[in-house]
Amino acid sequence: MEFLQYFGGVFEPIALLLLVGGTIGGLILGATPGLSPTMAVALLIPFTFHLSPTHGLILLGAAYTSTVAGGAVSAILLKIPGAPANIATALDGNAMARNGDGTRALQLSFLASGVGGIIGVLLLIFLTPVLAQWALAFGPSHLFWLAILGVTVIGSLDSRSFVKGLLSGCIGLWISMIGYDDVQGAERFIFSDALTGGVSIIPALIGLFAIPQVMEMFSKGREAAAIEQVRVSNYPISRSMVELFQSWRALSIGTVLGSIVGLIPGVGGQIAGLVAYDQTRKMSPHKAKFGTGHSEGVIAAESANNAMVGPSLVPLLTLSIPGSPTAAVLLGGLLIHGIFPGSDLFDNHPQVAWTFINSMLLGQVLMVIFGIYTAVWAARIAQVPPSVMASAVLILAIFGSYSVQLSMGDVYIMLVLGVGMFFLERFGFSAAPLVLGLILGPIAEANFIQGNLIANAQNGPLEYFCTGTLNIFLIVLVVASIAYSFWSNMLENRSAAAARKKQELAQ
């Protein structure tokens, strides 16, 4: 309970001001396409030069928390996931906004973020020593199997067809190989100079999700008949709260998976939302509703990606190992003040450590309040005429892709992928499995190469990859996941065939 005695520090005037400012700023930065939480925190580092360590960290912590949640705004309203963490939010969230339920979607997303986030930070407070061991338990072989497990999820994710889902995933895996390979430095598929850096995830995300819908909106033009008139109604927050707790299944799956996945260095944040979304769908009685604007999808995804924030800092704060790019930037924020994470932080600067953690706890609450406030009027975006909307999304997409590395090459990559996705969608392929392939490919590959190098110095790859409790456990999960997909696909086919037969008989 040591953290309670430092709670006062959060309420000092300057600290509170920074907390509120960081939260609001973070929400805005998070809602801006292309500005991932990592970039947002990196942009704020120079400001912390002039602050005390505690105040600097409060600002960074608040910004980290709220940029992750803020990404949901553009995911829901514009179908541009601000960062990989928000991909799954876009799937059902945007469909809800189009149905006129934008306010509800935003309210649910911020509430779910808050619940997940608070539980994640509480885990950080109470279970850090235990969790630190867990974070270290994953070596190259385990990360490899974990990535493979993610690949098996691909087939069932947001796709009407298992095979097309897998194919989309394969395309994503292939795109991830473009550029220099990260371990050996070999050149692969570099058709044009813009591709030497490979396809970075942010421009790819923006292109794959935003561009197809822009083209769709433009193709409808200004025909009066094509313009969907969406009625936007205000939605009482109390009903969202009730709905959130009625969706306890989605909320708990999201929070638990988000916390677990968040701990694993190098994998966590990017896939927490997608994995939680997929699991929730598999366990939901309303499976068919996912992808059409089902609130459980939003709740699972958003509770997962904010639950990941707290645990993702465990390796950094205890072992001084940044487990994610954002944690690496936060490490910089500590180092410039001469504070080293690890025992030094908690023994010699408990004030800094606990005020920082407490501010993240309070930051979650503030994030929910400000987020919900914006939700009330932000959802009116559904009333903007499609042609105006399409232009605005296009501008934001180009700006977002350019701003990551100030590179026109990224803009071209974004546009090419987007146009390609528009046509692929015509044939029933979807963007989410493709993006998952793009994220998991490099993780699987790098860990396989590394694992192989280590294995060759020991007793060979077979023993290295296939023995040990954790390896076997993960392999069992992979097999189970594949079997489940086949089984449920078969069941669906059978019931579809039965329905057809019934129809024929009726005729």
Add this chain to the structure above:
Amino acid sequence: MMLQAMKGAACALALTLSTTIMTAPASAEFPERPIGVAVSYGAGGATDFQARIVTMVAGNKDMLGQPIYIVNKPGAGGRVGWNWFASEAPKDGYMMSAYNVPHFIAQSIKGSVKYSADSFEPIANWGADPAVVVVGKDSKFNTIQELVEFAKANPGKLTLSGAGLFVGHHIAALQLQKATGTKMAYIPTKGGGAAAMKAVIAGNVLAGVNNLSDAYRALKAGNVKVLGVADLERNTEFLPDVPTLKEAGYDVDNSSVNFRGLMVPKGTPQDVIDKLAATVPKMFGHARVAKRMKAGGSPIKIMSREEVQKMWKERQTYLDELLKGL
């Protein structure tokens, strides 16, 4: 919401390209707008972190008078960023790049990149981070001699992590193997020094080569033992008790020391280079920069353009020799 998003966009733009219009002086003298620094590693890495610190006073009147902003172009151990810098960056002085030696020189020797030491003009050096040999805190190795004995008895079995191929860590590992006549399994990790350090702490590998600054931090956190420094002298400031590999009896010099500094592409006007070469070392030497660098455990080493040119040449000659047989 649109308004908000646009505001966010404007805000971010203002942050990255801050004060482009506001502070442009009336004279046409270089620099009249903010200067970019391309960092070939991701945000949060040691190079990125140090680049942000050493450029923080650039906007002062007695320095460049214009702020410096950082652009990250990470990938493939720095190859992506330096390829871009050599072939596409503007040659007007408004885009500099951070260099890491021996990394970019070693990569250019191994080929399949668009740059060599001749593609760039150094401006000044800000830091020197030696490579050190680390093992986990529970490792059976307590001295560098024990580690080398193990490697001699078990050829190819000693796994040694490092931040990638043909970076300083790899060079140090190659030198150590050459000096001791052993064969070790060098494991390049993806994700820089932090990932390589994690592999050591988690016990994925038996030992690792890492940056002195990161190793010092891991040592203070009680996670590792530091067995040797690949430099000519001990580091009296951070690791006074750790012997150099030379002291331990192995013929390993300072060729793997990670020198960091700023450079511009070849073809940049001479007067711009002169102006930068005259001002940038002053900027690196600023008291506030020194204070922040020291706090973060990052060793400073300021070198002038001439000194860096000489250092690049020496490294080129040595690395040509070392990497010939590989």
